[in-house]
Amino acid sequence: MTPGLLLALWLGAAPGGRVELPAGSYEAFLVQQGQPPADAGTPLGRVRIPVPAFRLDPRPVTQAEFLAFVRAHPRWRRSQVPRLFAEKAYLAHWEGELKLGQGVGPQTPVTGVSWFAARAYCRWKGGRLPTVDEWEYAASPASPEEGKVNAARVLTWYARPASAPLPVAGAGPANRFGVRDLHGVIWEWTADFSAAMTNEDGRDGSSAGGALVCGGAGAAAADPSDYASFMRYAFRSSLQPTFTMRTLGFRCAEDATSP
Amino acid sequence: MTLIRPWTAALGASLALQAGAQDPHPHPAPPDPHAHHRMAKPAEEPADAPSTDSLYQLSSRWTDSRGRQLPFTSLRGQPVVLVMFYASCEAICPLLLKDAQRIERALTPAQRQQVRFVAVSFDPQRDTPARLAAYAQQRGLDAGRWTLLQGKEDDVEELAAVLGMRFRPTGTGDFVHTNLITVLGPDGVVRARQVGLGQPVEPAVAVLSGLLEKKPAR
Numbered sequence: 001m002t003p004g005l006l007l008a009l010w011l012g013a014a015p016g017g018r019v020e021l022p023a024g025s026y027e028a029f030l031v032q033q034g035q036p037p038a039d040a041g042t043p044l045g046r047v048r049i050p051v052p053a054f055r056l057d058p059r060p061v062t063q064a065e066f067l068a069f070v071r072a073h074p075r076w077r078r079s080q081v082p083r084l085f086a087e088k089a090y091l092a093h094w095e096g097e098l099k100l101g102q103g104v105g106p107q108t109p110v111t112g113v114s115w116f117a118a119r120a121y122c123r124w125k126g127g128r129l130p131t132v133d134e135w136e137y138a139a140s141p142a143s144p145e146e147g148k149v150n151a152a153r154v155l156t157w158y159a160r161p162a163s164a165p166l167p168v169a170g171a172g173p174a175n176r177f178g179v180r181d182l183h184g185v186i187w188e189w190t191a192d193f194s195a196a197m198t199n200e201d202g203r204d205g206s207s208a209g210g211a212l213v214c215g216g217a218g219a220a221a222a223d224p225s226d227y228a229s230f231m232r233y234a235f236r237s238s239l240q241p242t243f244t245m246r247t248l249g250f251r252c253a254e255d256a257t258s259p
Numbered sequence: 260m261t262l263i264r265p266w267t268a269a270l271g272a273s274l275a276l277q278a279g280a281q282d283p284h285p286h287p288a289p290p291d292p293h294a295h296h297r298m299a300k301p302a303e304e305p306a307d308a309p310s311t312d313s314l315y316q317l318s319s320r321w322t323d324s325r326g327r328q329l330p331f332t333s334l335r336g337q338p339v340v341l342v343m344f345y346a347s348c349e350a351i352c353p354l355l356l357k358d359a360q361r362i363e364r365a366l367t368p369a370q371r372q373q374v375r376f377v378a379v380s381f382d383p384q385r386d387t388p389a390r391l392a393a394y395a396q397q398r399g400l401d402a403g404r405w406t407l408l409q410g411k412e413d414d415v416e417e418l419a420a421v422l423g424m425r426f427r428p429t430g431t432g433d434f435v436h437t438n439l440i441t442v443l444g445p446d447g448v449v450r451a452r453q454v455g456l457g458q459p460v461e462p463a464v465a466v467l468s469g470l471l472e473k474k475p476a477r
Contacts, residue, residue, distance in 0.1 A: 084312035084421055115420065123413075191416070194425050241420040 018055035018127070019178045020256055025050045026133070026140040029229040051137040053256035056130060059170035059180045060188065060251045061121060063094075064106035066113065069121045071098060076117055083242070085116035090244045108166040109186050109249040115241035118189045122252035129191040130253035132236070139182035142175070153184035154228035162247045183228075189250040193236045314421055315447035319414035321379070324391035324407040331418070334406075338450075338470045339375045339443040340463070343415075343424055345382035345434060346394040354456050355438050356398055362440070362467070363404065365460045370471055376405045381415050381426050381434065422449070442466050 025048040070076045070091075077098070078091040091112050095101020113121075115129075122128050130138070141147035172181040182188075239248075315332045322328055342359050344352040356378065363376060378400070380386035386394075391407035394400075400407070410418070419426060426436035442451035442463055451466040 082312055082316045084314065084316050116417070119417075192427065194420070240423075 017058070018252070018254060019058050020055045021051075021053060021134075021138055021177050021179075023051065023053040024137060026137040028136070029226055029233060049133055049137070051133050054130070054134050054253055055127075055256055056134065056138050056177075056179055056253045057127075057251035058174070058178055060109035060186060060249045061118075062107050062169045063100050063104055063110045066091075066110035066121060067094075067098065067100060067106070069124055073120070073124065076120060081117065085242065086114035087242045087244055090114060090117065092244075093246060103165070105165070105168065107168045109169045109181070111166070111186055111246050111249045112244045113189075113249065114244050115189050115193065115239070118250040119191070122250075125252055127252035127254040129189055129250060131192050132190045134253055135182075135188065135190050138177055138179050139175075146175075150183045151226070151228040154231075157184040158228075158231065162245075186249040187232075187235055187245070187247055189248065190236065193239055194241065311448065313447035314418075314443060314449070317414075317417065317421065319410060319417060321408040321410045321414070322388055323409075324388050324395055326388045329408075331414075332447075334375060334377060334443070335447060336445050337373055337375050338445060338467050339377055340467070341377045341379065341422070341441045341443060343379045343381050343419060343422070343426070343436070343439065345380050346386045346390055347382065347432065348434065351436075351438060351456070353398065355440070356400070358438075358453070358456060358458065358460075359440055360400070362460045362463045363401075365464045366467060370468065371404065373471055374404070374467055376400070377408065378405065379408045379410065379415070379418060381419060381436065383409050383412055383415060423452075442470075444470050 028047045028049045070078075074080055078086075078094070079097050081090055089112060091097075093104060093112050095104070100106055119129055139150075141150055167185065169185075170180050172183075172185060174180050175182065315335050317331045319331050320328055321331060340359055340362055342355055344355055346352075359376060359378075363371060363374075366374065378391075378395075380391065386409050388409060391409060395402065395405060395407050418424075422439065422441055424437045424439045426434050428434050437454065438456050440453040440463065441449055444450045450470060451463050453463055
């Protein structure tokens, strides 16, 4: 390991410091309209989606960090947030409006926040939410073996009750990019979670829709056996931007400093 | 257009429920109880649930086709018929705007004068005020009643989210998007929405008539 790489990893682990992910691509679980057609070179006819370089928080945003945000921005306190931006359960697990209370570890990932709130937090921190493509790329395994480990971790997590206490953010192993906790800790908001669509602007949506529906996962999912990914895509598409859930948090991203 | 949602919604919703069941703060019902009907009728267009809260809590600022800056809240005080579109959309958006114009025509002349028609571009890169002005003229949108808006990408995304409108660039200059017409009350609360093209205008017209009878606050 070179000193430069060590330094990069150390910087990546520094609190608040985003890690830079080089431009790359990931194998899309779901093929979407506008994405390139299946490449015969990838197994199972999967599609590789190119992703430009960007920067990403190495771990989810914590309770303590979000508390600092609502302190600074009263509009995002649970008594003041408009219903337009968050449903009633927003931050309801906190003991008080500005108090985490018992059982809410300050260093654990914040959950119970809406897409609007997550977005506002990231803006406050000079960033934005990652796109689905960025998130999936960051979470994509470096090898088939790592993919299996990730999937196993996720499936174990799915089996755990949602009320189980969360581990400290960043406690999981770093992946090849120095990013942690993408699998098996919480669900995470993405900027364009609701944008998953198949068919280009056209009235003939029924044909593509029919194929999707009748073929089920087989038609659109690149590999239906990838159950963990399937659940993630399904979960995202079920969300509304005001939703708040005990298992749903976020991390922030920003454009790469160098192109 | 079609969303991926029909086939994932059922599973996604059950996930949300499962998480909610364990949750001290139960999660609201999944947004789409009719996912199965949609599967049977893919032509029926899914869209998300809109907010029940006033949209005039949005702090975004927009530019109209004359280059004037206006806050979103400046629409307050009269019923608004709102669509989101993009000018380079050749196949569908003209039909969507035609649908809104059908609503416009179905109102009485007196009613028409009290309703604002707003078309917001979700392609702010290309839809400059000049382009919006040309588009309005080309489509015969009455300059006295129609406002075409360009915004910042972030604000466009936020407005789409509160309306329950989905759009996604395809990477080829086009977008997939919900065809949605929203009727806002003078207070900014969503009073009616029409999803899909070529719907009957009567429901929207009835809501607008009702709003205009109750009015005028301002």
